[in-house]
Amino acid sequence: MQGVDPGESSILAESGLNMQAVFNLSELAPEMRAAIDAVAATTGYRQLLLFAHGGRRMWQAVAGAGYLSGEHPIDRFSVDTVTRYFDEENPVSRYQLLYPQQPGHLPLQQLGKLAGWHHASPFRIGVNGRWGSWFAYRAVVLADTIFTPTLAMDDPSPCLHCPEKVCLSACPVVSAGSEIPLDACMDERLKWGSLCAGSCLARTACPVMRGECYDDEQIAYHYGLSLVTVRKHREAA
Numbered sequence: 001m002q003g004v005d006p007g008e009s010s011i012l013a014e015s016g017l018n019m020q021a022v023f024n025l026s027e028l029a030p031e032m033r034a035a036i037d038a039v040a041a042t043t044g045y046r047q048l049l050l051f052a053h054g055g056r057r058m059w060q061a062v063a064g065a066g067y068l069s070g071e072h073p074i075d076r077f078s079v080d081t082v083t084r085y086f087d088e089e090n091p092v093s094r095y096q097l098l099y100p101q102q103p104g105h106l107p108l109q110q111l112g113k114l115a116g117w118h119h120a121s122p123f124r125i126g127v128n129g130r131w132g133s134w135f136a137y138r139a140v141v142l143a144d145t146i147f148t149p150t151l152a153m154d155d156p157s158p159c160l161h162c163p164e165k166v167c168l169s170a171c172p173v174v175s176a177g178s179e180i181p182l183d184a185c186m187d188e189r190l191k192w193g194s195l196c197a198g199s200c201l202a203r204t205a206c207p208v209m210r211g212e213c214y215d216d217e218q219i220a221y222h223y224g225l226s227l228v229t230v231r232k233h234r235e236a237a
């Protein structure tokens with residue numbers, strides 16, 4: 001018996017894990033298979049399920065369910081939601097969470113590319129026509145499911161229709177070129193009083209699906225966290 005397709009799941013939709021993709025492991029390119037094999041054994045599993053959030057719904061659900069008071073609220077919420085999806089809507093399937101639980105690096109944006117969600121942007125966060133840059137990967141699961149693999153979103157990159165490249169003109173570290181240099185971005189964020197410490201001027205200037213932009217609290221949360229990582233990275237270097 002087959003359970004509820006991720007795309008039909010009310011648990012995932014209500015939790016704001018509103019982007020789902022199903023891949024057959026046997027159809028993934030060898031480099032992607034190798035990246036997955038490096039994280040976990042795939043024996044006995046047929047499919048890879050990718051879950052992401054788009055827009056504000058997930059943050060509202062995380063806050064509403066009381067997760068914000070503890071550590072790693074989004075990871076805990078995502079794991080609990082995916083676990084609930086399998087327990088309640090897909091109880092016969094065997095599955096294993098690879099991300100965020102398993103240590104190791106999965107190329108999330110490359111998986112997003114396969115789903116048609118990721119188009120490279122000058123500010124290095126993936127962009128698409130449905131969510132702009134306001135989405136992120138929340139869980140990756142191996143499962144013995146037999147869902148119909150998802151057709152990739154086949155919209156072209158929204159950046160192709162953005163000749164003004166307002167993201168680049170809003171970014172204080174871009175002098176020339178078409179991409180934001182990571183080192184200069186990190187240096188800028190660490191400056192005292194930097195406007196880039198708690199947000200990203202390039203990302204918030206991007207006109208694509210601006211209505212899906214996170215609210216101030218969510219922006220402050222994510223950028224606060226990445227600023228801590230950047231600071232540690234710099235101190236270790």
Ligand code: B12
Nearest residue numbers: 106108124125126135136137180181182185222223226229
């Ligand atoms: C490491 C990492 C970072 C590091 C980047 C430093 C570094 N050494 O590369 C830091 C901590 C800075 C970071 C920050 C953020 N990250 Co980050 N990060 C990752 C991670 C874990 C690995 C990326 C990687 O190294 N890929 C491998 C290399 C070989 O790929 P690459 O294509 O050469 O380069 C990547 C990075 O180096 C980075 N990068 C390279 N150059 C530059 C330049 C700039 C200016 C920026 C911002 C990034 C950047 O982006 C590339 C794409 O992954 C991924 C998750 C994953 N497992 O993929 C998330 C990921 C790329 N991050 C993500 C996000 C959202 C962010 C933040 C916006 C979070 C936030 N709100 O603060 C910020 C960016 C803001 C900023 N301006 O700093 C999302 C992107 C979602 C999307 N829609 O595409 C991901 C996919 C995580 C997720 N769960 O969804 N991140």
